[in-house]
Amino acid sequence: MLTHSLKLRKPLAVIDLETTGVNVAKDKIVELCIAKAKLDGTVEVKTKLINPGIPIPLETSLIHGIYDEDVKDAPTFRQIGKALAQFIEGCDLAGFNSNRFDVPMLVEEFLRVDIDFDTKNRKLIDAQRIFHLMEPRTLSAAYKFFCNKTLENAHSAEVDTLATLEVLCSQVEKYEGVKLKNDKGEEYEPVKNDMDVLHLLTSANIVDFAQRMTLNNKGEVVFNFGKHNGKPVKQILKNEPQYYDWMINGDFPLDTKRKLTEIKLKMMLDK
Template identity: 60%
Template sequence: MHSLKLKKPVAFFDIESTGTNVVKDRIVEISVLRALVNGETNIKTWRINPTIPIPPESSVFHGIYDEDIKDKPTFKEVAHDIFRFFEGADLGGFNVLRLDIPLLVEEFLRVDLDFNLDSRKIIDAQKIFHLMEPRSLPAAYKFYCQKELENAHSAEADTVATFEVLCAQVERYSGVAIKDENGKDYTPVHNDMQKLHEITAHKLVDLAGRMVLNDKGQEIFNFGKHKDRLVTEVLDKEPAFYDWVMKGDFPLDTKRKLTEIKLRNSFRRR
């Protein structure tokens, strides 16, 4: 039984992959711990054949080699099972916005499954950890749970550890005040998934961070020559930029979000 106050399930997960390029790399293992509203938890782990070789440096990191997954199903073959296990749940993990969520969304999009994040809160235990006690997952596990993290960098061990860390963080920091960038006291951590989501991901537009929200809640570009400019302004004044992104080596999620903004902007101008 867990102590989180939930209005809907939260799926904590961790991914091991062939590398860190969201466009080119693939998942080799994913473990998902589904925390339920009634306090129960369920966990499932999938080993996956990525259909491309696992680089030696990645195998050394997570301990999964080509031989280990040669007879495992491809992501396409298990995608619907994984998709259903995430269904109706918010997302949780440790540093999940850097790679895990973008890579998962990309894998789903490759098999024509729209893993939409618009209705999901994202809770990142690393964000809370670095905000309150800057360190790493094994250190966080020892600090918050007084345990040594066995089998670090296996998806299941890291997933369970992350879940336990978040529960301990909520108990430790709920109502604790810290200084904001202006020196004013505020309490960022609450036993509330919306509040934890706001710490983690409230300014992101696409998962790669190519677009973010400014202080007014408007979508702006976060890279290149148009950095800090309104997305709608760029699309209006330089429509060829949209075509450049669509043809470029950008994640499918970035292209999808930019297309949504373009269509919405066109509709408003009618």
């Protein structure tokens, strides 16, 4: 039986996806693995091939080894979406580069099939952010460094997922109690066996998963791209209401549009 050493307040779902590409707004999941670390120290693993409903580009198949033929009889995300949402109900979410890719892609797939999968009450733990802060490298190097093992069959969802969980456990064991200095020369301890602390370390500034918006040093939501880069979202929506329409009708992920709409609705309620 698989086990873990993390101190959890709620189950932690470690996720890895293989997809048709890296465009969250357009690409689809072709394989998914979730290792659910439970409060009793056990781990439950689910791995599924998924028919994306679109061709898998050859250059992508050559990376993860999944071809159209492999998924032609697999269920679609719409067919498994509800069961998947139930499996990770009440779970915090983790992965390797998960805040930039796996979680945004998963949220987008849920929204496409009308499942309002919300992350507001979930802690988001990105093992890559911890690794890059402490030992900047890749997942294979992280696995070698922290676990002293060679990662065989990288880019297999299950292999990468279980390696990520093992790396996260080892990171916590290695770095808990290790102090760094901030830009003021003050010592602080960034890594603790506490999902709240790891969430703040790896996910504190996330507004939308595509990171078209972020938080500035004043805690304001600002745009993170284009001509209004760095400007407060509320200010732009107030002064240029057509910018909201442009984004809503543009080629942006559904999650970005949802978060932008939430900000606009809150502005209207605050009037």
